[in-house]
Amino acid sequence: MPRQPRFSKEDIVAAGIRIVRSSGYDAVSARSLGKELGTSSSPMFTMFKDMNEVMDAIWVAAEHSFIAYMDGVTEYFPAFKEFGMRLVSYAKNETNLFQMLFMGKQSRPEIAEKIARECLTDAVQGYGLTDSQAELLFRQMWPVACGIAALCVKNPENFSDENVSSMLSFHFSGIMTVLKSGMEVKDIKPCHV
Secondary structure (H helix, E strand, O other), rough: OOOOOOOOHHHHHHHHHHHHHOOHHOOOOOHHHHHOOOOOOHHHHHHOOOHHHHHHHHHHHHHHHHHHHOOHHHHOHHHHHHHHHHHHHHHHHHHHHHHHHHOOOOOOOOOHHHHHHHHHHHHHHHHHOHHHHHHHHHHHHHHHHHHHHHHHHHHHHHHHHOHHHHHHHHHHHHHHHHHHOOOOHHHHHHHHO
């Protein structure tokens, strides 16, 4: 009878997530996984066909981690503000996972964008925005939230929750004022003085 594997796929993926959290995505290898599990690298290849399959499973687990972090965000009002606060918090508390998911060569920002777009439903209903206004709100606030989160990766101490909340509120309020007033925002081009 063949010997039962000592580690499951879930064990290997969990080890990969621990490595990403502590040392970053580029630190994950068959050797580092084996070391994390206290074995050689060979168990990976009894459970997975190759390292690409291992890395794909780690990506999926990281995405699930982010989705779990955002769970219930649409139950807040305004949901987009809660999303922004959590995005920044995730960047501060899960720096290496955030970098892997949203700042790396193979980043997949679609999962965050999908959740952010779900948050806009309350903007349409709660603030009386049209769909096109909500889309404009999204296009203006999305880079602000992502930019603050990215800045937190390098200097989280410069972005307290209070500061982040204030920044997001300031931008949101400004955009809402423009949207509600119907005012057209003209492109300001710098000129040499």
